[in-house]
Amino acid sequence: MDRPGRILAEGAEARVSEEEFLGVPAVRKVRPEKAYRPGDLDRRLRLERIRTEVRLLREARRAGVATPLVLDVDEDAFSLVLERLPGRPLTEFLGPGAGPLPKQEGLCRQWGALLGRLHASRISHGDLTASNVLWDGERLTLLDLSLGSRDPEVEELGIDLHLVEEDLNTLSAEAPRLLEAFRSGYEATFPGAPESQARAQEIRGRIRYA
Ligand SMILES: Nc1ncnc2c1ncn2[C@@H]1O[C@H](COP(=O)(O)OP(=O)(O)OP(=O)(O)O)[C@@H](O)[C@H]1O
Ligand SMILES: [Mg+2]
Incomplete structure (x- = not known):
């Protein structure tokens, strides 16, 4: 039952x-x-x-x-x-006191590679934060795709990247290093990375000067 x-x-x-x-x-x-x-x-x-x-x-x-x-x-x-998956949300493994920085960088690189594979398969997530990714000590699992799309516009890819950046900025004082690691993973799995990264930067500019 x-x-x-x-x-x-x-x-x-x-x-x-x-x-x-x-x-x-x-x-x-x-x-x-x-x-x-x-x-x-x-x-x-x-x-x-x-x-x-x-x-x-x-x-x-x-x-x-x-x-x-x-x-x-x-x-x-x-x-x-x-x-039901055994992992815990990535939020618990990033940020102050959540473990050594190189380990956090490794997780962010894997997180970036995961998003790169998703984008390379022409899917956007729509609500990508660290609480929508589970880590079980071996692998990452992606949750919560209800706001995603199939065959997304580059704008939607840029929004995914922008949300990750905002989330890392609130989670950690080491956000620049974690983002760097995230980007290297993303670039390794998604050939279209330069274009979506440029769009993410444009989105940041739009928000800053709005
Ligand atoms: N399959 C699962 N296995 C284990 N834990 C899960 C699973 N799905 C969700 N959870 C836990 O529940 C939390 C919320 O789930 P989820 O992100 O899918 O919903 P939500 O954010 O409330 O919904 P939405 O953003 O779609 O309105 C996750 O952060 C995770 O901790
Ligand atoms: Mg969620």
């Missing part, structure tokens, strides 16, 4: 809790109703995000980017059941 468990995250758009699904360790991700959005629009948005997440989790995995397997989808309940 399915058994509800501990809540792992309760964000603006989704609630994630642990459960057993047909005997397998799983997490259930539910998108609750948002009363401030008109009902039809709200239902449409929630369904769209669930469908996007299911599709991109599968496509990313096929492209060699590890993601959790989707075990069940219940559109009537606006929920997904995903394989």
Whole structure:
């Protein structure tokens, strides 16, 4: 039987809790109703995000980017059941006191390589922060693709890079070195890196002078 468990995250758009699904360790991700959005629009948005997440989790995995397997989808309940992965969010391994700097740089290089593989497979993430990447001591897994797109414009690739940079800046005083490591991993796996990096820089400029 399915058994509800501990809540792992309760964000603006989704609630994630642990459960057993047909005997397998799983997490259930539910998108609750948002009363401030008109009902039809709200239902449409929630369904769209669930469908996007299911599709991109599968496509990313096929492209060699590890993601959790989707075990069940219940559109009537606006929920997904995903394989529960053993890792912890990358946020816990970056930042002050989270381990030696070279180790953090190594993780950021792997994180960059992961995003490069995603972009090289023509998928953008849309909400890429360190809390959407899990590290299990051996490999990184990518979560939370509900805002991603297939065949993204270079703008969307630039936004992914910009979000990573902002996130590292808030997480760590060593952000410049961590970003450098991130970039080297990204460039190693994505031939289009110069173009998306240039766009990220342009986005930063736009925000600064807006
Ligand atoms: N498959 C999984 N295995 C283990 N932990 C998970 C898994 N999926 C999610 N989590 C945990 O739950 C947290 C929130 O999950 P997720 O990022 O998918 O949702 P969210 O950020 O609340 O949703 P969204 O941004 O799509 O509205 C993650 O940061 C992670 O700690
Ligand atoms: Mg998330």
